[in-house]
Every structure is written in structure tokens, then in C-alpha cells.
Amino acid sequence: MNIQEYISSGVLELYICGALTEEESKEVSTELKKYPEIEKEVEQIENSLLQLSSAVAPYDPVKMYAIIKNKLHLEDNPKTIPIHRKKKKSNIVLYLGWAASIALLIGLFSVLNDRNQLRENLNVVNAQKAQMEQQIDDANASAEKKEELLSIFRDKNILTVPLEGQKVAPEAYAAVHWDKATNKVYIDAKNLPTPPEDKEYQVWSLTLEPLTPTSIGMLSSFTEDENKIFMLDNTNSSQAFGITLEPKGGSKTPTMEQLYTLGMVKNS
Amino acid sequence: MQPDGLIAELQNKNPKAFERIYERYSESLFGVIYTIVRDQRIAEEVLQDSFIKIWDNAEAYNSSKGRFFTWALNIARNTAIDKTRSKAFKNSKKNLTADFFVDILEDKSSFSNRVDAIGIKKYIKALKPYCEQIIELLYFKGFTQAETAKELDTPLGTIKIRSRNCIQSLRDILVK
Numbered sequence: 485m486n487i488q489e490y491i492s493s494g495v496l497e498l499y500i501c502g503a504l505t506e507e508e509s510k511e512v513s514t515e516l517k518k519y520p521e522i523e524k525e526v527e528q529i530e531n532s533l534l535q536l537s538s539a540v541a542p543y544d545p546v547k548m549y550a551i552i553k554n555k556l557h558l559e560d561n562p563k564t565i566p567i568h569r570k571k572k573k574s575n576i577v578l579y580l581g582w583a584a585s586i587a588l589l590i591g592l593f594s595v596l597n598d599r600n601q602l603r604e605n606l607n608v609v610n611a612q613k614a615q616m617e618q619q620i621d622d623a624n625a626s627a628e629k630k631e632e633l634l635s636i637f638r639d640k641n642i643l644t645v646p647l648e649g650q651k652v653a654p655e656a657y658a659a660v661h662w663d664k665a666t667n668k669v670y671i672d673a674k675n676l677p678t679p680p681e682d683k684e685y686q687v688w689s690l691t692l693e694p695l696t697p698t699s700i701g702m703l704s705s706f707t708e709d710e711n712k713i714f715m716l717d718n719t720n721s722s723q724a725f726g727i728t729l730e731p732k733g734g735s736k737t738p739t740m741e742q743l744y745t746l747g748m749v750k751n752s
Numbered sequence: 753m754q755p756d757g758l759i760a761e762l763q764n765k766n767p768k769a770f771e772r773i774y775e776r777y778s779e780s781l782f783g784v785i786y787t788i789v790r791d792q793r794i795a796e797e798v799l800q801d802s803f804i805k806i807w808d809n810a811e812a813y814n815s816s817k818g819r820f821f822t823w824a825l826n827i828a829r830n831t832a833i834d835k836t837r838s839k840a841f842k843n844s845k846k847n848l849t850a851d852f853f854v855d856i857l858e859d860k861s862s863f864s865n866r867v868d869a870i871g872i873k874k875y876i877k878a879l880k881p882y883c884e885q886i887i888e889l890l891y892f893k894g895f896t897q898a899e900t901a902k903e904l905d906t907p908l909g910t911i912k913i914r915s916r917n918c919i920q921s922l923r924d925i926l927v928k
Contacts, residue, residue: 494916501890501915502822503897509818527754530821532923533780533891539872540783540856540892542792544864545799549774552803558767604865615870618925681881708878 490515491525500530626710633670633713641665645725647747652729653677658745660687660725667719671727673703674712676744679729686730687714688738689722697726697738724748759820763810770807777821778803779864781828787853787892788832789841798835802828829894853892854884868926875925883918890915 498504499512516523538544636642642661649656657675662668671687679685685703690696701716728735729742755776761769781802786795805827813823835841857876863869885904889895890911901908 492916494912494914497915497919498890498897498912500819500822502818502826502894503890503900503915505896506817510816513816513818526819528923529919530754530819532919532926534777534821535780535867535926536872536875536887536922537781537783537787537853537892538779539860539863539867539869540787540853541779541864542782542786542795544866545778545782545796546775548778548796548800549771552774552800552807553767553771555800556804556807558770608865611868612870615868 485515487519487521491522496522496526497529500526500533629711633711636663636670637661639663643749645747645749647725647727647745650743650746652742653744656744658727658747660747662718662722662749667717669700669716669718669725671703671714671716672712673706673714673727676703676706676712676727679706682732683729684732684734685727685744686734686738687716688726688728689718689720690724690726691721692723699734699736699738702730702734703727722749754815754820756815759810759813759815762807763813765807765810773806774803777824779866780821781824783853784825784892785828785832787856787888788829789835791844794835794841795832798828798832802831805831826894829892833894852884852888854879854888871925875922878921878925880918882914883921886911886915886918 495504495508495512499509502509504512516526642663645660645662647658647660653676655675656677659672661670661672663670669687673685676685685706687700687703688697689700690698698720700718700720701714703714706712724747726738726746727744728738728740729744730739755772758769758772762773778799782795782799785798785802786792789795789798802824806824809827813820817823854876857872863872882904886900889900889903890897895903897908897911900906901911904911906914
């Protein structure tokens with residue numbers, strides 16, 4: 485069996501959610517006992533789901549355990565047998581002994597408490613550290629991407645075509661940076677309004693006389709893309725570029741009423 | 753690790769083991785129950801009932817059939833769903849508001865120590881819309897793969913791949 489393929493098939497996620505048939509579940513249980521890699525994967529999926537639903541809980545129900553314990557009449561300790569003392573001994577030494585042991589106990593408890601508190605704090609700090617490392621990674625990746633974009637725009641062989649806002653969005657603006665040598669276009673869409681959830685921007689290459697639009701691609705995951713620079717392939721000998729708002733997945737021909745920006749290529 | 757020793761002790765009716773199991777899983781199950789019943793007081797009741805069932809039926813769990821967590825999850829979800837079908841519940845909850853676990857998380861501001869709150873918030877922000885539905889149905893509502901495929905009008909294979917992707921991105925954010 486190819487373990488990697490098995491893991492990436494998605495069967496383990498369904499297994500933990502309890503979404504498989506009884507038969508399929510049994511199969512997974514068998515594989516998991518055979519291959520430690522699979523078991524490890526299952527643990528990790530399970531832990532992430534445990535955390536996800538813990539996050540949804542109104543609060544940590546740890547105190548509710550006492551109620552359940554009561555309902556089930558559970559007792560942790562075997563019954564303590566009462567001890568009868570023969571007679572009262574009012575002895576100063578005895579009292580002092582008791583007082584000393586109580587003081588010692590209190591001391592022990594507070595040390596124990598502190599220790600637990602420290603351990604908990606350490607866990608929190610570790611989690612925060614991991615979080616910060618992630619943020620630094622993200623920031624570095626984003627900086628690298630910006631660097632790369634800058635070098636593209638500074639290339640003298642790139643032709644920049646400004647696209648002006650049209651009737652539906654006069655304040656919109658975009659630019660196409662066209663690298664004819666590699667047949668790539670970089671769409672700078674920072675000044676386009678955020679599209680509604682069920683719509684996406686579609687980029688068109690236009691040739692004039694007769695006017696022929698050719699789709700060169702969608703600006704997918706517009707909201708998530710921080711730089712709002714999208715790379716698309718363009719092998720057309722475009723004379724103009726336009727961007728329209730279309731239903732998700734794109735349209736065969738542009739919806740002209742939803743033409744957001746348009747710009748002509750200047751022949752140099 | 754799945755705490756196999758602890759589970760065996762639970763099956764031997766050891767109250768200490770039960771308490772440890774409770775500590776380990778109760779908050780997660782409470783969350784799942786709450787997404788189903790949407791009422792804190794009722795969720796508390798259902799959580800108690802679920803753990804009473806876990807104690808009473810512990811011997812019925814068998815690791816060759818699936819994970820202990822999955823077994824407990826099924827008990828919690830079923831108990832919660834039964835509750836929502838009761839007449840008293842229907843009368844008191846004519847109009848349930850928020851629809852998805854995501855809505856609960858978006859509104860929530862405080863989390864217990866066990867939760868990587870920053871990670872979870874980050875995950876919810878980056879979550880793809882189809883993930884919201886898939887995780888909601890498969891994990892929180894206990895739909896089977898086939899039921900989920902039917903509900904979302906999506907092929908079975910796609911459900912599998914998507915649930916992998918959706919949970920993978922959660923792991924990427926949490927496990928670093």
C-alpha cells in the first residue's frame with residue numbers, strides 16, 4: 485500500500501469525523517494499527533479538531549464534572565473509617581504538632597500550586613512564541629513577493645497600460661504590465677472595489693476592428709491576495725485590455741454593463 | 753497518543769480514569785453540542801447526559817471500530833440531536849439564529865487556555881466558504897460522507913479531498 489497516497493486521500497479526516505461506513509471505519513482502524521505514520525497523522529487531525537470545537541464551547545466545563553460525578557454516585561476514595569480517640573488529651577505538644585503539620589501542608593500546597601501555574605504559563609508562552617514565528621515567516625514571504633514584483637515592474641521591456649474606470653465604477657483604476665518576451669501580464673488591481681462573494685473579475689484582451697474580446701483569466705481569491713497583483717498568460721496581440729465583473733468561474737463573453745476598467749495599448 | 757491505557761481503565765469502571773477522560777474531551781464535546789443546540793443551559797444538560805452515557809456504555813467501545821474520540825463524539829452529537837427533536841426544545845427555540853460554527857467563533861472573544869485563540873481566529877478569517885459547510889456538516893453535525901455529498905450536491909470524491917484540504921489548513925495554522 486502507498487501510505488502517502490492513503491493519507492492524502494482524505495479518508496482519515498472522514499474517519500475521525502465518523503463520516504465513513506462501519507465497514508470503511510474498520511478498515512482504517514486496521515491500517516492504523518499496522519502503520520505508525522498513519523496513526524500519527526490520525527492523532528494530528530484529531531488534535532486539530534479537538535481544538536477547533538473546544539474553541540466553540542461557551543466555556544471550559546471542567547467544573548461540571550462534580551455534577552456528573554454526583555449523578556453517577558462516583559467516589560474516588562475508599563470509605564474512610566472513623567477513628568475514635570480514647571480520651572481528650574489537652575497537651576500543648578500535641579497542639580503544636582498539629583499546627584506545625586497544618587502549616588507544612590499549606591506550604592506544600594502553595595508550592596504545588598505555583599508549580600502548576602508556572603507550567604501553565606510556560607505552555608502559553610510557548611504557544612505565543614510559535615505564533616510569532618509564524619507571523620515572521622508570513623512577513624518574510626510577503627516581503628520576498630513584493631521584491632520580486634518590484635523587479636518585474638522596473639524591467640524596461642515591460643509595457644504598462646493604464647486602465648481607466650468606466651461607467652459602473654468611475655473611481656476604479658487598474659494597470660496591466662505586459663511582458664511581451666514571456667507572454668505574461670501582471671494585473672495591478674489594487675484600486676478595484678472588492679467584488680461581492682459570488683462574483684469575480686475577469687480580464688479580457690481586446691483586438692479592435694472588428695472588436696474581439698478574448699478572456700485571459702480571472703482575478704481569483706481577490707480578497708485574500710494582499711498585493712492585489714495577479715499574473716496571467718497572454719499570447720494575444722492585444723490592442724486593448726478590459727476588466728469586467730462576472731459570475732464566479734467567468735463568462736464566455738464579457739458583460740459590457742459590468743465593464744469596470746478599460747485601456748488601450750499605445751503603439752510605440 | 754490515544755490514551756489506550758486510560759480507556760481500558762475507564763472500561764474497568766475506574767472513576768479516576770473517567771475524570772481524566774472528562775478533562776481531555778469535555779470542552780470539545782461541549783463545543784460540538786453547543787453548535788447543535790445553540791443554548792448554553794441546554795448544552796450543559798446534554799454534556800452531562802453524554803458523559804453519563806460514556807460512563808455507562810464504556811465497555812461498548814472497541815478500538816477496531818474507530819477512535820475513542822469519534823465514539824464519544826457520536827454519543828454527544830446524537831444526544832444533542834435527540835434533544836433538538838423534543839417538543840419542549842422545539843417550543844422554546846422557534847427561531848435559531850446563527851447558522852454555522854464560524855458565526856459562533858466570530859462573535860466569541862474569550863477562550864480557555866487550551867485553545868490557541870490567535871490561531872483559531874486566523875483560521876476562521878482565511879477559511880474558504882466551502883470549508884465552512886464541509887466542516888460544519890461532517891464534524892459538527894455528524895453527516896456521513898454520502899449525506900454531505902447529497903446535501904452539498906457535490907461528488908463523493910470531492911467531499912473527501914475537500915475535507916482533507918479544509919482540515920489541513922487548520923493544522924497548518926495550529927501545529928507549528
